[in-house]
Amino acid sequence: MSTSTIPAKRQLILALSKGRIFEDTMPLLEAAGITVLENPETSRKLILDTNDPGVRVIIVRASDVPTYVQYGAADFGVAGKDVLLEHGGEGLYQPIDLKIASCRMSVAVNAGFDYETAVRQGARLRVATKFVQTAREHFAAKGVHVDLIKLYGSMELAPLVGLSDAIVDVVSTGSTLRANNLVEVETIMEISSRLVVNQAALKLKRERLQPILEAFERASSKQS
Ligand code: AMP
Secondary structure: HHHHOOOOHHEEEEOOOOOHHHHHHHHHHHHHOOOEOOOOOOOOOOOEEOOOEEEEEOOOOOOHHHHHHOOOOOEEEEEEHHHHHHHHOEEEEEHHHHHHHHEEEEEEEEEEOOOHHHOOOOOEEEEOOOOOOHHHHHHHHOOOOOOEEEOOOOOHHHHHOOOEEEEEEOOOOOOOHOOOOOEEEEEEEEEEEEEEEEHHHHHHHHHHHHHHHHHHHHHHHHHH
C-alpha cells in the first residue's frame, strides 16, 4: 500500500537525530512493531520508510527536533532534555522520559584553573556553551557573574585557546574532556531523552499515536 492511499489522519512522521538518539530509539520502535528500513549513517535520505507504510522517520539535527514537532512538520520526536530546555518546550507535549542517550550537563575548565576560588572571589567568568539558557539559569541561581559566549560545537576547544575560562557541555564518559586536559568541576543536571508530541497531533491522531506511545513507555520502563 503506498502512503498516498493512507488517510492523512493515519500517517505519522517521527523526527529523530542521527547517532545515539537514533540508535537508542530503534529498540523502542521495534517494541511498537516498527522497523526503519534504512540506516541514516549510510543513506543520504532524510525521509526514511519503515515496514509500516503509515509511519516515516525524518532525520534532522538534534536541536531542530522540537521545532519540527512544534510546527507539526513531524507528529512526534525524540529530543534530549538539554535541547528541550534551550527550545523552551512551546507547543510540545512531553509524556515520557525514555531514559535513553543519558549523559549529564556539566561545567568544565582547564586542568589547573582554580574554579572554586574564582567563583568564591566573585570573578566574572567567561563561559562558552551551546546551552546558553541552561548556563544562564545555573550561574544566576549561584549568583556567579558570567559572560556567555555562544558556540555551535567543539566547546572543549574554547578554554584551550583562551576563548573562555569554562565551558558548559554534555558529558557522557568524560573521555573527550580528559583527551583535551579539561576537568569537570560541577554537574548541572542529569540528562536523558524524552518523547515529544505535537499537541494537535495528539488530539487528531490519537488513535494511531496511542499504541506507539504505550509501547515506548513499556519498553523504556524495562530499560531503567
Ligand atoms: P564523552 O567523551 O563520552 O564524555 O562524550 C562527550 C562528547 O559527546 C561531547 O562532545 C558531547 O557533546 C557529546 N555527547 C555525549 N553524550 C551526548 C548525548 N547524550 N547527547 C548529545 N551529545 C552527547
